[in-house]
Amino acid sequence: MTVKMIVTDMDGTFLNDHHSYNHNLFAYAFALMRARGIKFVLASGSSYPRLRRDFFEFKDHLGFISQNGSVTHVGNRLIDYIPLTPHDLNSLLFVLHRTSLTDFIDQLVVSGVHGSYVDASMSDDDFNRMKIYYEKITRVPSLLNVFQTFPDEIFTKITICFSHSLNLDDIHAKLDNHLPANLLMENSGYNCELIGNALATKRNAIQTLQNIYGIKDPNEIVTFGDNENDLGMLSMTRNSFAMANAADHIKFQAAHTTAVSNNDDGVLATIMNILDMKLPLQVAQ
Incomplete structure (x- = not known):
């Protein structure tokens, strides 16, 4: 599998039910992704300031799709927005x-x-x-x-x-x-x-980042989601994953389902498998 970009929803997907994540494991996986030239993008219904807060130490090297695709950043740089009147x-x-x-x-x-x-x-x-x-x-x-x-x-x-x-x-x-x-x-x-x-969707924002990153084939993108607002990006690539904790109709729209839920680092565990790396014991907890 050729992977050039990984995009994940936040709440119910990358984050556990306490709105947190395994920082040590993410730092390890993120270093591996950067070394292989894989872009990592957060795609959330919540705001850019919240995403920057939760990933502050990595913020300069991430893509941010906030408000379900209404606002897109790369690091600190505002890339696109779709306004309301x-x-x-x-x-x-x-x-x-x-x-x-x-x-x-x-x-x-x-x-x-x-x-x-x-x-x-x-x-x-x-x-x-x-x-x-x-x-x-x-x-x-x-x-x-x-x-x-x-x-x-x-x-x-x-x-x-x-x-x-x-x-x-x-x-x-x-x-x-x-x-x-x-x-x-x-x-x-x-x-x-x-x-x-109506144009402000996660899928459309991902396509904007595809153009910026020079990724022509959507099947070089891996997506993770658990809810209705993730369906567009789950259906855009054959390398999509619904969370184990997602409802059945969400799983039906994705190509794959993660082995474990958001409360068990389901996204990071899947990423480590994609990178063909075992979970290191010192950061797996």
């Missing part, structure tokens, strides 16, 4: 009100290239929970006026976390036929929907 936000809020979903919203986050924004009324507990995924968050008096409050921000994604009294089928039944055609809704787990420009 004030009209997009207003259209979405109108649809939520029209479908009576506003009563079931637990958290609403509007994100941009530089940071993320929440209503000032958000509780401290919810605010601290959102910082896990977004890191750089600002409370604002009104999200309705966020475009005017931060005129220099480039807004890219809206995250809506719904009450668990609703399931995904309920949410999709209400929203699927009402969203404007230029917007795409993807589930990122935890009953949260990420809504952005």
